[in-house]
Amino acid sequence: MNLGPLPSVAAAAVPAEGFVLDVREDDEWAAGHVEGALHIPMSDFVARYGELTEALAEQDGRVYVMCRVGGRSAQVTQYLVRQEIDAVNIDGGMQAWDGAGRPMVTDNGSPAFVL
Known part of the structure; x- marks a missing residue:
């Protein structure tokens, strides 16, 4: 089955209301x-x-898939596309997100940065 090129989008083009799936590790997320x-x-x-499928039901x-620079999210995006889920990889990941001046938060209120 040839899926064609991996769907992707620039970080600056992700809609503010877009559903973002972050596949980075816990320390990166924090x-x-x-x-x-x-x-x-x-x-x-x-x-x-199953957590993703539950969230998708709502x-x-x-789904905009994100990691640090785009490698892990590309793999997850490819998997989701095979499951017939409308998923796109965010080119450049969190580094591009930060570089585009998009907002970031932390769970503890400290200044956010890309790890």
């Missing part, structure tokens, strides 16, 4: 993340896939 994103580390993704539209 340093700074997109407010409202669903966090499922790639290392736990298969075991926690969403309308596509």
